[in-house]
Amino acid sequence: MPEASNTALMTFAIYTLAVFLLAVLANRASKGKEFVGEYFLGSRSFGVWALALTFAATNASGGSFMGFPALIYTHGWTLALWIAGYIIVPLVSMGLMGKRLNEVARKCDALTIPEVLKGRFESSRVGLVATSLLIFFMFFYLVAQFKAGGKILSTLLANESYFQSAVELVSSATQNIPWVNQAEPDYLVCLLVFSVAVIVYVVYGGFRAVVWTDVMQGIVMFVGVILMLGLALWQVGGLTNATRQLAEMTPxxxxxxxxxxxxxxxxxxxxxxxxxxxxxxxxxxxxxxxxxxxxxxxxxxxxxxxxxxxxxxxxxxxxxxxxxxxxxxxxxxRYKYGAGQKGVYVTNPGPSPTNQLGFLAIGSAISFFIFWPFGAAGQPSNMVRLLSFKDTRTLRYSIVTVGIYYGVIYLALVIIFCCARVLMPGMEIDPDRTMPDFATKLTVDAGVPWLAGVLVAAPFAAVMSSVDSFLLVVSSAVVRDVYQGEINQHASEKRLRLLSHLVTVVVGLLAILFVLNPPTYLQDLIVFATGGLAACFLVPMVLSLYWKKMTGPAAIAGMLGGTMTHLGLTCWGYLKYQEFRAYEFVGLNPFIWDLAGSIIACLVVVWIGPKASRRLVERFF
Amino acid sequence: MPTENTPPSDPLFRSSLRELKWIIVIWLANFIWVIGYCWLFGYSPDQPIALTFGIPSWAFWGIFAPWGLATAVSCWFALTQMRDHPLDLDATDKQTEATDA
CATH class of the missing domain: 2.40.30 (Elongation Factor Tu (Ef-tu); domain 3)
Structure with a gap:
């Protein structure tokens, strides 16, 4: 479909230009402000739309627009129950800690999550443990998102002649470079274009550019989904017709x-x-x-x-x-659950080719209803956004905005890709292509192929908005927590500026090198990293903010308790399934056991360890 | 001086703790509704499918309806029940002194 492909290239070019423009504006807006606070946290100055859309866009990674549609297509309406925990994600992930975290961070003058924990207990050891675990888990996530960015871009540009010429050029230029020459040339080109674009605008504009581009990306995602919903319902002949046809389908x-x-x-x-x-x-x-x-x-x-x-x-x-x-x-x-069974796509647990209990047994549904809101609350990339709002009114109105945003986006996606199942058979051969292929089909069938670029820009925007945030979180951990916190507390602004830019570039380049030949289990690494981050940070952070008896050693114990439980269940799962996934003890998501491990570790150390400092209690409570 | 046995003096801490408790209650209410309803009515693939506005009825009453209500409750809670506090440190100290007095 060359016409759609040309449009995709144009869309990508316009989109990238807009991103760079925002980075330039962000850079101008940051003039005259203290560098580190501005680069890593935008001087804590963001209002409602900036906070709401950066929060929403960072959460909606490539998975929401590539993996989630593929799951809906493959398993049907049961995905509405799978994602139902997002009902309460805005209130839990922003309201649970937002005000208090922002207040404590200001009292400690903290710009990062490890710095909040370090300041709350006045303990370098707590900060270092937090920094180490954050970098460890976050790097996996960063690598996976870089890969997703490269893949989406190669899907967008596959049929474009300029792109094919660039692929041939790069292929011949890299054929003698070890490691690099093992990567597929088209993927390599896209990965480089994507990565360089993100690294440049993050380095140039810092956190402010990340937030401003998140706002644009959030709008692109919202508009793309709404347009797709309208086209899908129109072409399928209404939702009732779609669901009735879906009820007649067999896997x-x-x-x-x-x-x-x-x-x-x-x-x-x-x-x-x-x-x-x-x-x-x-x-x-x-x-x-x-x-x-x-x-x-x-x-x-x-x-x-x-x-x-x-x-x-x-x-x-x-x-x-x-x-x-x-x-x-x-x-x-045949499918292990649902083969030859009509109605399986419109009820739970949904068909499954591999699981005799179906896709979503009730234990899994319970687990996901807990995991989505509390897992989101425990992500450092979300927590750091709660340090950046300027006043509590901003937080309150952002909860409202994100609540409406998620309600529209996720429910619309379920409807859109249930329609895709009816209109576009056989996508089980490559489910991850469901989103771009369905967008192209809808727009071509409607006689508006130029619209495909806008629709397919949505997953690209989602990945970009996640990558930029994670890049900055990892960089801030190295510069602020390790260098400025432990090595050179009196570093000059010029040196910090140079180091911040250098670390952002190096982290980005390392991620590119690592992901040139990505391991096949990369998607599993995302699950591992997300669960690990939440298991590590949620309980220690909540108790640090709300419990006066909480101590530094208990925070370390909580982080290590959650992490060790997570690693233990992952090893158990590997031994049992011969796959890189955590063992689901009594059928529950490992995240629940990770939280239990973290809570128990905190309570035990608070009970048997040193008491909380009265001075710190007076300062923070 | 705040100790474990006396009320905390930081008004932002007090209101945040109160809001945290209510958020957990709201999450629990949603959990019971969504999981309970879908478990009772959404796990029966042998039954003829009933639709509400083109959506399977179990999904409409078990997910779409509570999603709408939860969004409304979140808005109500954020706009009317969450309290505003000054976040800059000088203003916080003044507010704390005023509250303690």
Missing amino acids: PENGIGTVTLSSPATTERSVEKGTWIAQTDGVYRLAAEVTIPAGQVESEPVDILKITTAEEIDRLRREIESSDLRLKIEELT
């Missing part, structure tokens, strides 16, 4: 087959990934590209998908152009 079957020809191929014959083949025993889709060598009639075995819904089969038979391709089925595997 597909996954399998392996070989593509065959009636006569030997005269030249090498390539068959594209996603090609449909209709034959008497069913309708199939290829999950990978295959080649039939010249003189042969059969390809190597390839992954396939078999459609099982009668209405979809009839529709596809009418749409698929006849060809000489045939498929020889070698193996077909």
